[in-house]
Amino acid sequence: MNRPWLLWIPLAVVAFIGGLAIYGLAVPKDEQVHSAMIGQKLPAFSLPAATAGVEGLASGDMIDGKPRLLNIFASWCIPCKAEAPYLEALKKAGVEIDAIAIRDRPEDVAAFLSEFGNPFRRIGSDSEMAVQLKLGSSGVPETYVIGGDGTILYQHIGDIRAEHVPMLIEKVNAAK
Amino acid sequence: MKPKHQRLLLAVIAVFALIGAGLIAAAALREEASYFYTPTTLASANVAPGKAIRLGGMVQKGSIVRAPDGVSITFTVQDKDKTQKVAYRGITPDLFVEGSGVVADGRLGPDGIFIADSLLAKHDENYVPKELADIDMNSAEHTKDTLSK
Amino acid sequence: MMAEAGLAALWLAAAMALLQLVGGMTLLRGGAGQLVPLIKPAAYVQGALCAFAFLALMWLFYVTDLSVLLVASNSHIDKPLIFKLAGTWGNHEGSMLLWVSVLSVSGAAIALLEKRIESKTLNATLAVQAFIALGFFAFLLFASNPFERLVPAPVEGNGLNPLLQDVGLAFHPPTLYFGYVGLSIAFSFAVGALLTNQVGPAFARAMRPWVLAAWIFLTIGITAGSYWAYYELGWGGWWFWDPVENASLLPWLAATALLHSVSVLATRNALRAWTIMLALVAFAMSMAGTFLVRSGILTSVHAFAVDPERGAFILALMLIYTGLAFVIFALRIGSVKQGEPFQLISREGGIVANNIFLSVILAVVLIGTLYPLAAEAMGDKISVGPPYFNKATVPIAVLLMLALLIGPMLRWRRDDLKRLKYWLIGGAAILLWSGIAVWKFALDVGLFPLLGIALSLALAVAAWLPLRGRKLLRTPLPIFGMVIAHFGIAVSVFGMAAESGFSSETLTALAPGESAQVAGWQVKLDDVNPVVGDNWVAVEGEMHAVKNGNAFMLRPQSRQFFKPEMQTSEAALLTRWNGQLYAVIAQPDQEGDGRWQVRLWWKPFVSFIWYGGLLIAVGGIIALLGRMFRRAKKPAKNKWQTT
Numbered sequence: 001m002n003r004p005w006l007l008w009i010p011l012a013v014v015a016f017i018g019g020l021a022i023y024g025l026a027v028p029k030d031e032q033v034h035s036a037m038i039g040q041k042l043p044a045f046s047l048p049a050a051t052a053g054v055e056g057l058a059s060g061d062m063i064d065g066k067p068r069l070l071n072i073f074a075s076w077c078i079p080c081k082a083e084a085p086y087l088e089a090l091k092k093a094g095v096e097i098d099a100i101a102i103r104d105r106p107e108d109v110a111a112f113l114s115e116f117g118n119p120f121r122r123i124g125s126d127s128e129m130a131v132q133l134k135l136g137s138s139g140v141p142e143t144y145v146i147g148g149d150g151t152i153l154y155q156h157i158g159d160i161r162a163e164h165v166p167m168l169i170e171k172v173n174a175a176k
Numbered sequence: 177m178k179p180k181h182q183r184l185l186l187a188v189i190a191v192f193a194l195i196g197a198g199l200i201a202a203a204a205l206r207e208e209a210s211y212f213y214t215p216t217t218l219a220s221a222n223v224a225p226g227k228a229i230r231l232g233g234m235v236q237k238g239s240i241v242r243a244p245d246g247v248s249i250t251f252t253v254q255d256k257d258k259t260q261k262v263a264y265r266g267i268t269p270d271l272f273v274e275g276s277g278v279v280a281d282g283r284l285g286p287d288g289i290f291i292a293d294s295l296l297a298k299h300d301e302n303y304v305p306k307e308l309a310d311i312d313m314n315s316a317e318h319t320k321d322t323l324s325k
Numbered sequence: 326m327m328a329e330a331g332l333a334a335l336w337l338a339a340a341m342a343l344l345q346l347v348g349g350m351t352l353l354r355g356g357a358g359q360l361v362p363l364i365k366p367a368a369y370v371q372g373a374l375c376a377f378a379f380l381a382l383m384w385l386f387y388v389t390d391l392s393v394l395l396v397a398s399n400s401h402i403d404k405p406l407i408f409k410l411a412g413t414w415g416n417h418e419g420s421m422l423l424w425v426s427v428l429s430v431s432g433a434a435i436a437l438l439e440k441r442i443e444s445k446t447l448n449a450t451l452a453v454q455a456f457i458a459l460g461f462f463a464f465l466l467f468a469s470n471p472f473e474r475l476v477p478a479p480v481e482g483n484g485l486n487p488l489l490q491d492v493g494l495a496f497h498p499p500t501l502y503f504g505y506v507g508l509s510i511a512f513s514f515a516v517g518a519l520l521t522n523q524v525g526p527a528f529a530r531a532m533r534p535w536v537l538a539a540w541i542f543l544t545i546g547i548t549a550g551s552y553w554a555y556y557e558l559g560w561g562g563w564w565f566w567d568p569v570e571n572a573s574l575l576p577w578l579a580a581t582a583l584l585h586s587v588s589v590l591a592t593r594n595a596l597r598a599w600t601i602m603l604a605l606v607a608f609a610m611s612m613a614g615t616f617l618v619r620s621g622i623l624t625s626v627h628a629f630a631v632d633p634e635r636g637a638f639i640l641a642l643m644l645i646y647t648g649l650a651f652v653i654f655a656l657r658i659g660s661v662k663q664g665e666p667f668q669l670i671s672r673e674g675g676i677v678a679n680n681i682f683l684s685v686i687l688a689v690v691l692i693g694t695l696y697p698l699a700a701e702a703m704g705d706k707i708s709v710g711p712p713y714f715n716k717a718t719v720p721i722a723v724l725l726m727l728a729l730l731i732g733p734m735l736r737w738r739r740d741d742l743k744r745l746k747y748w749l750i751g752g753a754a755i756l757l758w759s760g761i762a763v764w765k766f767a768l769d770v771g772l773f774p775l776l777g778i779a780l781s782l783a784l785a786v787a788a789w790l791p792l793r794g795r796k797l798l799r800t801p802l803p804i805f806g807m808v809i810a811h812f813g814i815a816v817s818v819f820g821m822a823a824e825s826g827f828s829s830e831t832l833t834a835l836a837p838g839e840s841a842q843v844a845g846w847q848v849k850l851d852d853v854n855p856v857v858g859d860n861w862v863a864v865e866g867e868m869h870a871v872k873n874g875n876a877f878m879l880r881p882q883s884r885q886f887f888k889p890e891m892q893t894s895e896a897a898l899l900t901r902w903n904g905q906l907y908a909v910i911a912q913p914d915q916e917g918d919g920r921w922q923v924r925l926w927w928k929p930f931v932s933f934i935w936y937g938g939l940l941i942a943v944g945g946i947i948a949l950l951g952r953m954f955r956r957a958k959k960p961a962k963n964k965w966q967t968t
Contacts, residue, residue, distance in 0.1 A: 006187070006191075007654065007655040007658055007659070008651075008655045010602065010605070010606075010651045010654065010655075011648065011651035011652060011654075011655060014609065014644065014647050014648055014651055015648070017613070017695065018640065018643075018644045018648070020695060020698050020699055020702065021613075021616065021620075021622065021640050021698070022640065023698070023702050024620070024622035024623075024698045024701070025620060025622060025636055025637050025640065081479050082475070085477070128273070182663075182666050182667075183663050186599070186677065189677070189681065190599075190681065190684070193681045193684060193685050194684065194685070194688055196685060197684070197685040197688035197689050197692075198688070198692070200685070200689055200717050200721070201688070201689045201692040201693060201696075201717055204689075204693075204713050204716045204717040205692075205693070205696060205709065205713060207712075207713075207716070208709070208710070208712040208713035208716060209696065209700075209707045209708070209709050209713060210707065210708050210709075210710060211705065211706065211707050212706035212707065212708060228710075228712065230706075230708050245833070245834060246833065246834020246918070246920045246922060247832050247833060247834050247922055265832065266832060266924070267559070267832075267909065267911040267922050267924055268911070281708075281710065294560075
């Protein structure tokens with residue numbers, strides 16, 4: 001063949017498509033939609049109790065001068081079960097944790113707590129995901145660090161693993 | 177025909193066919209690719225009525241109105257700054273609720289109402305329509321609260 | 326214990342693949358080649374180990390061992406057994422393991438059975454296969470270990486996407502994967518032949534059954550996937566030109582073109598470079614398809630678990646394999662000699678037309694699928710939907726159908742259209758007559774549905790003509806296969822044209838006791854009842870459909886799943902010989918007034934679409950059986966050829 005450059009066209013097409021695909025992967029690299037609420041005050045909300053025996057949660061409950069964690073979870077979510085021991089560890093380290101249960105039923109929440117323990121001070125039930133949306137959370141589990149004045153300081157997306165525990169304690173202590 | 181010429185001829189046919197494919201694709205894309213708008217970008221874009229477009233945003237709280245026929249609805253899609261009225265006839269998707277994200281395929285009617293042919297509404301723990309990922313959902317939420325007050 | 330054994334088997338299999346690759350490299354460098362005799366045994370062992378690893382994972386799903394992360398997150402103790410087993414591959418890690426297992430077992434089968442090509446080419450082919458497998462082994466072992474343990478073990482498990490709790494869909498992805506693996510084998514053959522400069526009929530005959538098998542699986546996969554979307558999504562459509570659907574269509578188009586060109590190479594020793602190129606393109610398309618589905622870089626209506634990181638891995642593999650292959654192609658194809666010449670009016674010419682039209686459709690679909698990505702890179706958000714794909718592909722498909730009317734009747738090497746003039750005139754008459762008939766019947770339908778019906782009627786006759794003048798009992802099975810597959814295309818196109826041109830639809834809200842009409846059917850909503858399933862609850866509409874005094878029951882459901890929470894529509898289908906009545910009921914919204922949203926369609930001949938698809942696959946299976954049967958009959962000759 002006297003036109004060898006013609007033979008490189010397929011490779012060029014592959015390279016072009018590859019470049020496009022790499023771009024597609026690289027640009028929305030952060031698939032996790034971080035909340036735009038970070039640095040802002042908690043939106044006002046008031047949620048009923050998610051299960052008997054644990055109080056519900058209103059935004060005012062978290063504005064008492066004491067920084068804490070706000071955990072968004074659901075009894076139907078597997079990573080939430082996986083992170084339960086680490087929430088327990090955070091509680092043992094003296095961190096106060098409030099929670100919002102997403103699209104959950106009281107009996108399911110009760111079963112979840114009796115199985116994995118209850119590290120939470122209060123649990124609000126957000127059956128329509130309305131508060132979750134207000135917080136800018138797009139999934140479960142997520143954990144927010146809330147300052148004592150009700151400012152949202154940090155958002156952790158996904159389950160808490162062993163390596164995140166010291167970091168979260170650090171963030172809560174820094175807010176004191 | 178000499179063998180060498182045949183190979184060349186086939187190669188030329190193939191190259192022309194692929195150029196043709198490119199041209200067909202380009203022509204069809206010019207007419208049929210539908211651009212994605214949010215209410216804000218739509219308001220400033222001056223889109224001709226009847227041109228296929230996609231509209232994405234949040235369904236404004238309290239805006240869903242069901243017509244007496246039971247199958248037609250109107251609702252308002254909003255983002256941070258603007259709103260857009262949408263009419264839809266059909267069965268609404270499962271996750272279509274007020275406050276959820278929605279992407280509607282359709283076109284603007286002459287009266288400025290967006291006529292949706294299909295709705296894609298998914299907001300669950302796994303999925304946010306990709307086009308909505310850039311929209312500041314919290315600002316949308318805030319506007320919504322302010323608007324509904 | 327089982328999980329650890331499976332993992333160990335994977336590591337050993339990876340070592341075997343490495344051995345094959347190194348052996349293959351020494352072979353090509355013309356070295357002493359002590360490792361070369363080990364290539365085949367390594368392929369056997371690799372196949373056995375992979376099969377074991379896959380069965381181990383299946384066992385873990387069978388016993389629902391929740392201490393394994395993959396089982397815990399994709400299965401549930403309450404799940405029906407068949408879906409527990411389907412859970413093995415109904416997730417990312419498991420499907421990759423299935424992929425590599427089928428690849429390895431196929432490699433072992435090639436090592437054992439393939440006797441037509443030179444042993445050097447065979448060894449090179451096995452080395453390329455091992456190279457492909459190594460990428461997936463690395464993926465499994467370093468990035469997505471299917472046997473990873475979960476501490477502490479949960480008690481129930483997370484369930485499976487309810488949309489995937491459907492027998493059809495449980496077996497749909499593996500069907501496509503089998504197709505993709507078949508194309509990877511064709512790819513290995515092509516690169517092996519290119520490296521050892523053995524591009525010729527022997528290579529084509531060795532590759533053909535794998536292409537055929539891959540194509541059969543892809544055909545079945547696409548047909549089943551289309552039917553699934555039709556009754557499960559509840560939108561009444563059977564093809565949405567969604568990225569996920571295109572991801573399965575692109576490899577099918579390439580495989581169809583390859584299937585035709587490889588038969589030219591096998592029979593007439595022509596189209597050598599083109600066939601090699603198509604084999605590379607077909608595999609590239611199957612990788613690109615997997616990438617599009619798994620990476621989630623394009624928005625799809627089909628719910629899939631997407632993961633950009635894994636997408637990146639698949640993309641890297643795709644670029645390495647196809648990039649290297651096209652480098653080899655560019656460097657070596659010049660040394661592949663020109664094949665046998667042929668006249669343009671000949672069977673070869675017909676197949677060239679087939680290949681060109683298929684390639685153009687492939688390019689158009691690929692451009693449309695990727696365009697949103699390119700536009701996004703330039704700052705525009707664009708979606709490309711059915712209007713684009715219909716406009717750009719249907720006219721070319723019409724040309725393809727026209728070529729298909731004539732092509733199979735042409736002789737190899739050279740032919741004269743005069744020889745076929747009666748058939749050509751007859752075909753044109755059928756085309757014209759049916760066109761006019763349908764035109765009279767309904768003017769407002771649009772050109773393409775009418776053209777589609779006319780063409781499919783003409784093809785339904787023309788497809789059988791290659792059997793003319795043959796003694797049927799002595800006709801080779803592959804000819805029957807071709808005829809049936811082409812007839813299947815006529816059936817399928819007829820269904821598509823009838824459905825898209827002549828469907829009628831009624832959308833309304835009914836209270837129990839009220840009725841609606843569609844296309845002469847009187848449909849009465851008798852009652853709506855709650856129904857409970859294994860892991861869902863539903864409302865079920867009880868409808869009576871009456872036409873010409875015949876009454877039928879329809880029970881569409883709207884299902885609500887719990888784990889994870891999700892709703893699906895189960896359409897009720899009433900199949901008559903001339904079409905389907907399709908009914909959907911929707912959950913009422915909060916401020917409901919006692920009425921239920923009901924959507925009814927009458928879709929004439931819609932089921933022909935899938936019957937046609939199945940006929941196409943059956944044609945492929947007959948051809949494959951024919952090839953295998955013929956091979957088994959003459960082993961002596963093959964032996965003589967290889968020595």
